[in-house]
Amino acid sequence: MKIGLLAMSGVRIVDPELAALGLNLPGFVERSQVIASLPSLALLTLAGMTPDDVELEYVEVADVKAAEDLPTDWDLAAISTYTAQAKEAYEVADRLRERGVTVVIGGLHATACPDEALEHADSVVVGEGELTWARLVEDHRAGRLARRYSPRPGEIHDLAEAPMPRFDLLEIPHYNRLTVTTARGCPHRCDFCAASPLLTPGWRPKPVERVIDELHRIRELWDRPFIELADDNTFADPRRMEGLLMALRGEGIKWFTETDVSIADHPDLLDLMRESGCRQVLIGIESPTAAGVDGIELRRNWKRQRHDDAEAAVQRIQSHGITVNGCFVLGLDGDTEEVFDAVHDFVDRVGLFEVQVTVLTPFPGTPLFARLLREGRILDDTAWEMCTLFDVNHEPLGMSADRLRQGLRDLMARLYDPAFVRSRRERFFRELRRRRLPGVEQQEREWAHATSVD
Numbered sequence: 001m002k003i004g005l006l007a008m009s010g011v012r013i014v015d016p017e018l019a020a021l022g023l024n025l026p027g028f029v030e031r032s033q034v035i036a037s038l039p040s041l042a043l044l045t046l047a048g049m050t051p052d053d054v055e056l057e058y059v060e061v062a063d064v065k066a067a068e069d070l071p072t073d074w075d076l077a078a079i080s081t082y083t084a085q086a087k088e089a090y091e092v093a094d095r096l097r098e099r100g101v102t103v104v105i106g107g108l109h110a111t112a113c114p115d116e117a118l119e120h121a122d123s124v125v126v127g128e129g130e131l132t133w134a135r136l137v138e139d140h141r142a143g144r145l146a147r148r149y150s151p152r153p154g155e156i157h158d159l160a161e162a163p164m165p166r167f168d169l170l171e172i173p174h175y176n177r178l179t180v181t182t183a184r185g186c187p188h189r190c191d192f193c194a195a196s197p198l199l200t201p202g203w204r205p206k207p208v209e210r211v212i213d214e215l216h217r218i219r220e221l222w223d224r225p226f227i228e229l230a231d232d233n234t235f236a237d238p239r240r241m242e243g244l245l246m247a248l249r250g251e252g253i254k255w256f257t258e259t260d261v262s263i264a265d266h267p268d269l270l271d272l273m274r275e276s277g278c279r280q281v282l283i284g285i286e287s288p289t290a291a292g293v294d295g296i297e298l299r300r301n302w303k304r305q306r307h308d309d310a311e312a313a314v315q316r317i318q319s320h321g322i323t324v325n326g327c328f329v330l331g332l333d334g335d336t337e338e339v340f341d342a343v344h345d346f347v348d349r350v351g352l353f354e355v356q357v358t359v360l361t362p363f364p365g366t367p368l369f370a371r372l373l374r375e376g377r378i379l380d381d382t383a384w385e386m387c388t389l390f391d392v393n394h395e396p397l398g399m400s401a402d403r404l405r406q407g408l409r410d411l412m413a414r415l416y417d418p419a420f421v422r423s424r425r426e427r428f429f430r431e432l433r434r435r436r437l438p439g440v441e442q443q444e445r446e447w448a449h450a451t452s453v454d
């Protein structure tokens, strides 16, 4: 049996003005280039639990046109997509099926909209693929592929049993980073979050030994890897943080991850984090205003609770030599058009090394989507191509949709202005030199190298 693993790939922005502007902003291009070439960890993971006698081919599908050239000798094509490329994935699926290939679709979008996916696929997988993939492959082999595979109620994949992703299926030189999961989920429940909390509730870590095994496997294929931890919140539990960092310290890698501001509560661990090769943490600050963050975390209003300390927390993290990529969501219900200047001022005051601004996006399956739909505030409730995080598809409360669109463009132009980016970076390194942190010169050289790609 031969299976084609198809990753819908690349990044998307629909707004032509923003797309054109983005291409001229080195600070924006830089991050896009880095992330645009990440492989699909989902498919590599499923490959890792596929029986050895099945032949596997991993292909990245940049757009629908690329589907013309896909092989047709596959017995099964397994497509992974997020929402923004769901319609493209459906077109690819339609074309493959016309040519006689059986198609299965899985991932966050298929989990939220399984019936829609089934209009274009022979079978759909809901939830974590590890729970049903082996059965699906056996069923297909036996000629009894079911239309839908879902976990049993309450069933959660045990990360201690995580399969080793088949990194060897990749042409490694095409990638500048590889991804590794160290934890799945998040203890917080933000109403707009469209990541792994859509698959399972709560937060659970992968045993540190398994993480290290994956790093060793990558090292066998790539001698100086840069690792992006594909977690939603790596350090949600401080009790586990030290063990993971100690283990990473011995690995000689550089890494990047997503977490929350609470890591600033552990200054001793921040030093260890830097020593272990952490170069950047991405943190959702969401809004510089208390009204903006109020109510977005649904369990304990956590983002509001931490808001007053957010600025100081970012500064504490950066003072340990770890750059912060602070993320802001524009168009939140509590914000007005004053938010654009407020974000700029926050970034300037704090000296944020890197910044990401996106617009509030109603992804299907999220509490936000259900609420805005009820309130009649989604502009087009099937325009999945607008789910890019940069395109406006809702009626904001505190300004018009047009004002939000224009505000995002203007703010991006200001934040990614090369002189502003340079001044924040110089400030970061000046501060580290003043604090006499070891290794600053080397870190500065690495960044200079990383930013000379355009």
Ligand code: B12
Pocket: 007, 008, 009, 010, 011, 012, 013, 035, 036, 037, 038, 039, 040, 041, 042, 043, 045, 046, 078, 079, 080, 081, 082, 083, 084, 085, 086, 104, 105, 106, 107, 108, 109, 125, 127, 128, 129, 130, 133, 179, 181, 193, 194, 195, 196, 199, 230, 231, 232, 258, 363, 387, 388, 389, 390
């Ligand atoms: C790495 C990454 C990327 C890579 C993806 C590479 C690839 N081809 O897969 C790149 C850089 C290309 C990328 C692009 C984009 N991304 Co992105 N990305 C991530 C990131 C950081 C990690 C995702 C990951 O690897 N998770 C780990 C894997 C194992 O989980 P998983 O994909 O959900 O897979 C599991 C299940 O869903 C299921 N499964 C998945 N696919 C399949 C397929 C089959 C056949 C089966 C059986 C099961 C199955 O099994 C897997 C194991 O349990 C997340 C943020 C985060 N922290 O999670 C954002 C995230 C996934 N991205 C997001 C977005 C918005 C985008 C872009 C639209 C950005 C843009 N403007 O272009 C594009 C869309 C690309 C697309 N294909 O549609 C959103 C998606 C929300 C959504 N529900 O759609 C996220 C959650 C970030 C966010 N802020 O909300 N991204």
